[in-house]
Amino acid sequence: MLSARGIVKSFGNLTVLKGVDLEVRTGEIVSIVGSSGAGKSTLLHILGTLDLPDRGEIRFGGVDGKQFSGSPVQVDQLRPKALAHFRNERIGFVFQFHHLLPEFSALENVCIPGWLAGKKKKAVEQRALELLDILGLADRADNKPHTLSGGEAQRVAVARALINQPSVVFADEPTGNLDSTHARELHNLFLQLRDRFQQTFVIVTHNEELARMSDRTVHMKDGLVL
Secondary structure, three states: OEEEEEEEEEEOOEEEEEEEEEEEOOOOEEEEEOOOOOOHHHHHHHHOOOOOOOEEEEEEOOEEOOEEOOOOEEHHHOOHHHHHHHHHHHEEEEEOOOOOOOOOOHHHHHHHHHHHOOOOHHHHHHHHHHHHHHOOOHHHOOOOHHHOOHHHHHHHHHHHHHOOOOOEEEEEOOOOOOOHHHHHHHHHHHHHHHHHHOOEEEEEOOOHHHHHHOOEEEEEEOOEEO
16 A cells, blocks of 8 residues: 655765665554664655655555555655645654644644544544544543653554544654553554554554564665665
8 A cells, every 4th residue: 555666865965765665555564673874764754755755756555535545646746735635634643752732632632633634623523532532541631731641642642643544654763752561552552553443554663572563574774675
């Protein structure tokens, strides 16, 4: 459902990605591992359309309902407005620091991508409450981020990533700011979401336990997939 071919990316005179190829299947949890500076986060940002490659192409399956199917869409060729719409509707993100907006409740934080997509307010709120319940946070819906534990805040971020029913969630060091107990809980949550919703995850991580729990581990070194 996701195909990257010949991805090259440079910053000034530094070439960070040197022709990366990657395939990801629907319902697969893929971990990308490697030492610092290997190009993992740069690749994730390009796959997630937060940045564009200098060369190469990224294709998703055609959009049909909740899943990608039919003719592939080369997302790196979309115009900025269409790309922003595609990203909000079809891609979810979870980062090391949850990036919740402090002035909004957990429920409102989860709802924001749905509201930005122009969906009906009540329908978005209902979906957000369902996700918070699934993630064990039904009783924390009205809490502001500063009253949540690190693990709770990261689960709110996962719910936010899922609100538009994306076909893929990209996670950049999602357990890097959590203790071992909360990290393990988040690992298990990814597995549960994959099994329940056939949710696809592409995860950059230094956490060996998370990598072992994934369906497949991709190793990077010096801007290349080994």
